[in-house]
Amino acid sequence: MAELDGKVAFVTGAGRLRGIGRAAAVALARLGADVVITGTGRDPASFPGDETAIAWQDIESTAEQIRAQGRRALPLVFDVTDAGAVEAAVQRTVDAFGRIDILINNAAIARGDDRNPVEVLDPALFQRVLDVKVRGSFLCTQAFIKRIYAQNQGGKIVNISSVAGKRGSAHTLAYNAANFAIVGMTQSMAQEFGPHGVNVNCICPGPVATSRMDQVKPGDAVTAQRGASAVTRWGTDQEVGAFVAYLCTEAASWIHGQSINQDGGKVMEH
Numbered sequence: 001m002a003e004l005d006g007k008v009a010f011v012t013g014a015g016r017l018r019g020i021g022r023a024a025a026v027a028l029a030r031l032g033a034d035v036v037i038t039g040t041g042r043d044p045a046s047f048p049g050d051e052t053a054i055a056w057q058d059i060e061s062t063a064e065q066i067r068a069q070g071r072r073a074l075p076l077v078f079d080v081t082d083a084g085a086v087e088a089a090v091q092r093t094v095d096a097f098g099r100i101d102i103l104i105n106n107a108a109i110a111r112g113d114d115r116n117p118v119e120v121l122d123p124a125l126f127q128r129v130l131d132v133k134v135r136g137s138f139l140c141t142q143a144f145i146k147r148i149y150a151q152n153q154g155g156k157i158v159n160i161s162s163v164a165g166k167r168g169s170a171h172t173l174a175y176n177a178a179n180f181a182i183v184g185m186t187q188s189m190a191q192e193f194g195p196h197g198v199n200v201n202c203i204c205p206g207p208v209a210t211s212r213m214d215q216v217k218p219g220d221a222v223t224a225q226r227g228a229s230a231v232t233r234w235g236t237d238q239e240v241g242a243f244v245a246y247l248c249t250e251a252a253s254w255i256h257g258q259s260i261n262q263d264g265g266k267v268m269e270h
Contacts, residue, residue: 002032003249008097010090012080012140013107015039015058017051018210020160021106022062023241029069031245033102036093037062041077072097080107080136090143099151102248103144105137105182106160111212114174126174133178137185145193154197156248159186160240161204161259163267179204183259190257199256201247206263208235230265 009028014021014037025035039059047056063073074096078085093100109132114125137159148155164172165179186202193200206229243262246252261267 002030004028004102004245005032007033007101007248008036008093008099009033009102009104009248010036010038010093010100010140010144011104011106012038012136014062015042016210016212017048017054017056017061018237019212020205020208020210020237020240020244021104022065023237024104024106024158024244025062025241026065026069027238027241027245028102028104028248029066029071029073031249032071033248034072034074034097035066036074036076036089036097037066038076038078038080038089038107040079080140081131083139086136086139087143090140090147094147100144100147100155101151101153102156102158103140104158104160104244105140107136107140108133108160108178115171117171118173121173126177129174130178130181134181134185137182141185141189145198148193148198149196154199157189157193157198157200158244158247159189159200159202160244161186161202163204163206163261163263165202165204165259166261166267186259187257194256199247199253201252201255201257202259203240203243203247204259204261204263204267205235205240206261206266208237208240210237229263233264235262235264 011021011025014025016022025037029035037059042058059075063075066073076089078089109129114129159182161182162179164176165183168176183202186200190200240262
């Protein structure tokens with residue numbers, strides 16, 4: 001029997017070929033979980049070249065990778081900032097699989113014009129960054145925890161933040177704000193849900209070679225970070241996805257309320 005056999009996981013933001021959400025979903029399936037994967041219904045015209053070349057179909061293709069592991073998959077398109085849509089998606093999960101056990105809060109907006117000096121940062125974009133990351137994680141957690149309490153069998157939550165949730169930098173105000181919030185939310189969730197058998201942790205990756213980073217150019221501060229960590233390279237989505245899955249196993253049950261840096265040694269002090 002696989003470690004997560006009989007468990008059902010719900011992973012937000014899991015439609016990109018090179019992405020932490022997809023990698024986490026497949027890693028969870030490899031350990032035996034059935035997986036719901038969510039996305040926004042990206043326009044195929046916006047897909048990066050490697051996705052277009054293989055006729056990638058967003059969360060439908062992630063679902064195929066899950067089924068290739070011998071597990072069931074349910075792809076759902078909705079907006080994580082819409083409370084009604086989130087509630088409906090979690091209910092569809094329970095209707096389809098009979099339960100829900102694991103929540104991975106991974107959804108975030110693509111890197112873009114939010115990385116600008118404060119004086120030119122669009123207030124609407126600032127709000128959108130927080131809405132998707134912070135409000136989305138809140139709404140998904142709220143809908144999830146109601147079912148977990150009803151099941152009374154415990155569960156797992158893994159929130160995806162960033163080392164930008166530990167250390168601020170110039171021109172990343174919205175991103176810093178959203179990711180610092182996730183670290184604080186993780187601690188609050190852990191205190192509240194722990195007595196109910198719900199294990200809550202957060203992963204804070206450094207730069208990861210996903211499609212979100214395709215627009216990073218030579219000379220950018222993020223590019224320079226390749227050599228700023230002890231390991232001197234970016235991480236991979238598979239590395240982060242595997243760690244997400246590990247935190248959902250019983251072996252990790254005494255790791256609780258932690259925001260763990262996974263960054264090649266870039267941030268070591270906390």
